[in-house]
Amino acid sequence: MSALRRVHTCVVLVGAGCIATACDQLPGKPAPRLEAPALDTAAGFASFYGDRCAGCHGIDGTHGPARPLRDSVYLASVPDASLLSIVRDGIHGTRMPGTGGASITGVSDAQIQKFLTGMKRAWMSADAIPSAIAWQANAAVADLATGHAVFDARCGHCHPRARNAAGSSASTAGGDVMDPFYVRLVSDQHLRTSIVFGRSDLGMPGAAGPFVDASGARVETALTASEVDALVAYIASQRTASTLTTVSKGDAR
Amino acid sequence: MSEMHSPSDATSSNPSTENRRGFLFAAGSTLMAIGGVLVAAPIIGAAVAPGILPEKDQWISLGAVTNWVPDTTVLIKFSNPGGAPDDGITRENACYVRCMEAGKFQVFAVNCAHLGCPVEWFSQSRLFMCPCHGGVYYEDGSRASGPPPRGLFEFAWRIQDGMLEIFSGRLPGLQEGT
Amino acid sequence: MSRIDLKHTALQGVRWLDDRTGILWVLRHSMFHRVPISAKWWYVFGSATMMFFMVQVASGIVLAMFYAPSAAQAYDSLVYINEQVPCGWMLRAIHGWSSNAMCLMMLVHLSQVFLHGTYKYPRELTWLFGVGLCIATLGLAFTGQIMRWDADAYWGLGIGAAIVDRMPIVGNEMRAVMLGGTQISGATLSRFFALHVFILPGLTVTLIGLHLYSVLRKGISEMPVAGEVVDPQTYEKAYEARVHKTGVPFYPDAARRDMVFCGAALIVLVGIAAWYGPMGPGALPDPTIIEASPRPDGMFLWIFAALALLPPGSETFLLLVGPPVGIALLAALPFISPRGERAPSRRPLSVLIFCLIATGLGVLTWLGMVSPWSPVMNAWTSTPIAPEFVAHRSPLELQGALEFQFAQCRNCHAIGGTGGMRGPDLTNVATRLSWDQLVRQIQQGGGNMPAYGKTLSSAETHALAAFLTTLDGGSLRAAIPGAMESQTARDAMPTSTNVPPSRSGD
Ligand code: FES
Numbered sequence: 001m002s003a004l005r006r007v008h009t010c011v012v013l014v015g016a017g018c019i020a021t022a023c024d025q026l027p028g029k030p031a032p033r034l035e036a037p038a039l040d041t042a043a044g045f046a047s048f049y050g051d052r053c054a055g056c057h058g059i060d061g062t063h064g065p066a067r068p069l070r071d072s073v074y075l076a077s078v079p080d081a082s083l084l085s086i087v088r089d090g091i092h093g094t095r096m097p098g099t100g101g102a103s104i105t106g107v108s109d110a111q112i113q114k115f116l117t118g119m120k121r122a123w124m125s126a127d128a129i130p131s132a133i134a135w136q137a138n139a140a141v142a143d144l145a146t147g148h149a150v151f152d153a154r155c156g157h158c159h160p161r162a163r164n165a166a167g168s169s170a171s172t173a174g175g176d177v178m179d180p181f182y183v184r185l186v187s188d189q190h191l192r193t194s195i196v197f198g199r200s201d202l203g204m205p206g207a208a209g210p211f212v213d214a215s216g217a218r219v220e221t222a223l224t225a226s227e228v229d230a231l232v233a234y235i236a237s238q239r240t241a242s243t244l245t246t247v248s249k250g251d252a253r
Numbered sequence: 254m255s256e257m258h259s260p261s262d263a264t265s266s267n268p269s270t271e272n273r274r275g276f277l278f279a280a281g282s283t284l285m286a287i288g289g290v291l292v293a294a295p296i297i298g299a300a301v302a303p304g305i306l307p308e309k310d311q312w313i314s315l316g317a318v319t320n321w322v323p324d325t326t327v328l329i330k331f332s333n334p335g336g337a338p339d340d341g342i343t344r345e346n347a348c349y350v351r352c353m354e355a356g357k358f359q360v361f362a363v364n365c366a367h368l369g370c371p372v373e374w375f376s377q378s379r380l381f382m383c384p385c386h387g388g389v390y391y392e393d394g395s396r397a398s399g400p401p402p403r404g405l406f407e408f409a410w411r412i413q414d415g416m417l418e419i420f421s422g423r424l425p426g427l428q429e430g431t
Numbered sequence: 432m433s434r435i436d437l438k439h440t441a442l443q444g445v446r447w448l449d450d451r452t453g454i455l456w457v458l459r460h461s462m463f464h465r466v467p468i469s470a471k472w473w474y475v476f477g478s479a480t481m482m483f484f485m486v487q488v489a490s491g492i493v494l495a496m497f498y499a500p501s502a503a504q505a506y507d508s509l510v511y512i513n514e515q516v517p518c519g520w521m522l523r524a525i526h527g528w529s530s531n532a533m534c535l536m537m538l539v540h541l542s543q544v545f546l547h548g549t550y551k552y553p554r555e556l557t558w559l560f561g562v563g564l565c566i567a568t569l570g571l572a573f574t575g576q577i578m579r580w581d582a583d584a585y586w587g588l589g590i591g592a593a594i595v596d597r598m599p600i601v602g603n604e605m606r607a608v609m610l611g612g613t614q615i616s617g618a619t620l621s622r623f624f625a626l627h628v629f630i631l632p633g634l635t636v637t638l639i640g641l642h643l644y645s646v647l648r649k650g651i652s653e654m655p656v657a658g659e660v661v662d663p664q665t666y667e668k669a670y671e672a673r674v675h676k677t678g679v680p681f682y683p684d685a686a687r688r689d690m691v692f693c694g695a696a697l698i699v700l701v702g703i704a705a706w707y708g709p710m711g712p713g714a715l716p717d718p719t720i721i722e723a724s725p726r727p728d729g730m731f732l733w734i735f736a737a738l739a740l741l742p743p744g745s746e747t748f749l750l751l752v753g754p755p756v757g758i759a760l761l762a763a764l765p766f767i768s769p770r771g772e773r774a775p776s777r778r779p780l781s782v783l784i785f786c787l788i789a790t791g792l793g794v795l796t797w798l799g800m801v802s803p804w805s806p807v808m809n810a811w812t813s814t815p816i817a818p819e820f821v822a823h824r825s826p827l828e829l830q831g832a833l834e835f836q837f838a839q840c841r842n843c844h845a846i847g848g849t850g851g852m853r854g855p856d857l858t859n860v861a862t863r864l865s866w867d868q869l870v871r872q873i874q875q876g877g878g879n880m881p882a883y884g885k886t887l888s889s890a891e892t893h894a895l896a897a898f899l900t901t902l903d904g905g906s907l908r909a910a911i912p913g914a915m916e917s918q919t920a921r922d923a924m925p926t927s928t929n930v931p932p933s934r935s936g937d
């Protein structure tokens with residue numbers, strides 16, 4: 001009896017002692033409320049990006065429907081001020097919403113700047129060289145004929161017109177960029193950015209090439225700045241060249 | 254126990270004593286009742302006063318009319334006019350101001366017309382969505398889908414000295430019929 | 432002093448105490464009262480409920496020493512308890528989990544009493560006080576959630592206020608009384624604090640006293656035996672005779688099981704509290720932070736689910752009439768069915784009702800946890816489209832995918848299993864809807880989907896439809912060139928001449 005009682009007492013005392021002294025070591029202790037990690041740290045950047053950008057720009061900065069951001073050349077080519085304004089205000093008329101501004105939920109410029117620093121730290125290699133071709137157009141005169149020729153020579157193989165594409169193998173095709181609905185929905189800047197930087201995640205080269213010509217042969221020569229201007233103008237010209245057919249499309253795949 | 258008599262048994266034969274006792278009892282219970290009511294009135298009154306006193310809505314300024322860009326809807330903060338210092342952050346309140354064109358507004362409460370959860374505005378799809386039971390409203394506040402029985406609650410607004418003001422103070426509810 | 436003397440003095444002391452208080456009589460009729468020999472493990476849940484209540488009282492009193500019941504400070508004081516007060520977080524964890532445990536034990540106890548027909552003659556009052564305790568306990572749990580004064584508490588109050596507000600005529604006034612004003616504010620927290628620490632605990636203690644008193648007065652019921660019918664004419668005599676003959680004293684015979692169960696339950700409670708820690712406080716109770724998705728505690732998830740699922744037309748009626756009718760039915764139970772069989776095997780209707788209610792509550796709670804009807808508010812920016820739905824898409828289709836995110840379609844629709852669940856999963860939508868049907872659904876909405884016709888341009892709709900038609904689960908894409916070409920002969924309407932012979936028979 002007394003032995004049992006001693007065991008009792010021991011268990012009770014040890015238990016009480018453990019709870020009282022070891023409270024702070026138990027797994028249930030709530031983590032202290034830290035400030036959210038700064039946006040220029042890896043963790044801070046990842047959580048902000050994951051919450052606000054990943055939906056369109058892809059989980060890892062690639063393979064989203066929108067422009068991949070894990071792209072050294074792109075990040076090196078676009079000046080900080082432009083990136084800041086894009087993130088803060090969005091791009092009007094496109095699917096890029098702004099996160100900043102004066103509204104209650106707006107993110108401050110300083111925070112956005114930190115976020116951009118975080119993004120460059122994470123996704124831009126230190127030795128990234130800016131693209132040889134300016135990321136923004138400089139109001140050069142559009143030359144549609146050159147554009148047409150360049151398109152046929154460099155782009156047409158992967159981007160055949162849908163209506164002539166009856167027998168083309170779909171697996172390597174990039175799809176029709178001259179689709180009247182598509183060109184209606186995107187800005188010239190979008191076309192230009194896509195041509196200059198490409199989409200390496202989806203296998204599309206940037207202005208540096210290499211391309212495939214109409215016969216299927218590899219073309220290594222990079223596009224020149226004026227060729228890019230002409231291409232953009234040529235593709236954009238489809239906006240007005242073609243009238244939109246009705247939305248109804250009975251012959252879907 | 255057995256030798257204990259009830260006091261009234263012992264003296265029930267005497268009518269004057271009987272009367273006096275009856276009077277005392279009546280007086281006692283009346284006094285108790287009056288006293289009880291007097292004490293209970295402030296206690297119960299204080300507890301239910303908020304429900305009886307008239308509710309004071311007030312005109313609250315949300316800022317200069319020129320702040321709003323036509324064809325936008327923005328979330329605006331304001332302080333409850335009747336707030337007390339110990340309300341802390343719950344003194345703050347919010348509403349959506351939709352500017353249709355310069356000088357034409359709609360001001361919506363953030364509270365869902367279903368059961369009051371905070372609806373969120375999405376300028377891209379021009380919808381308000383409720384996180385609780387999935388109520389959805391169009392940009393003009395009309396009900397689009399889900400359990401809400403009506404559109405979003407609206408505050409009356411006016412423009413006074415170049416400021417946009419709304420008439421508010423109460424948590425909006427179905428009873429108001431706005 | 433010798434051992435004998437000590438004993439003598441102690442005995443004298445006891446005698447003195449008994450003379451002044453009558454304590455021995457009380458003990459004889461409570462601690463040592465005879466209970467049926469068949470009252471075994473089924474009977475421990477009531478004791479456990481009461482034990483958790485005592486834990487609540489003890490931990491609650493100490494919590495009240497640190498908690499600041501003011502809307503401006505409550506949140507900070509909870510963080511302070513969690514982070515600064517020695518073992519403070521453990522105290523909050525115990526109080527929170529013990530509240531859950533108390534509710535759970537109460538429900539098990541209630542179920543057992545219902546299934547065993549214990550509420551029947553002559554224990555109607557015991558049952559009534561129990562129903563009162565059930566309501567008081569749930570009230571304590573709800574007001575306790577308000578004490579946490581975070582976003583869930585704030586919007587939970589908002590939901591409560593909106594329900595009260597729906598009362599005809601007096602709704603607005605009742606809501607003001609509930610909130611202590613016209614808004615959720617400091618006055619509201621004070622009100623609920625008074626409820627949580629004075630009114631409801633006082634009520635609970637009183638009801639526990641009455642409940643226990645009526646248990647002692649009419650005795651603990653025996654385990655039901657099929658065929659042994661409760662007949663008010665004979666029941667009490669027979670019961671007393673049986674207990675007198677075969678009964679055992681509550682202490683220590685029956686109390687042993689209570690002690691084992693309660694002790695084990697306490698240890699489990701402390702284990703859970705130590706492992707999972709306290710609940711919240713969650714996000715700040717800031718009414719201007721609208722990115723909240725308020726959820727009630729587990730005990731009330733079923734109500735939350737019911738609120739989403741009630742038909743809008745009859746919702747107000749059901750909300751206001753349902754609870755009182757439910758409580759009234761529960762309270763009236765011993766008067767509806769005061770006699771007859773007690774064994775569950777002979778009461779199929781009761782067992783059926785119990786199963787239906789239990790399943791209903793279980794399913795609703797589960798639904799409340801998943802809440803598939805709630806849009807995922809940030810899915811459009813945070814839930815990516817998996818690479819397989821992006822690869823090999825034409826520029827137009829990619830633009831459509833962008834539109835899908837941009838127009839918040841994702842908040843309600845999943846693709847590849849991620850995204851909202853309010854609308855159908857669209858991973859295979861192209862196998863269900865044709866191009867025209869997709870366009871119609873996008874533009875006109877319907878079936879609880881808002882119409883996007885006014886929001887999206889025709890080009891945007893076109894892109895969206897183009898993307899959605901690629902979501903065919905891989906099943907429609909033609910691997911063999913030409914396989915999907917239209918076969919005019921087969922697609923034609925069957926006529927008397929080209930109906931296949933095998934079909935003409937049926
Ligand atoms: S509270 Fe908004 S849908 Fe229920």
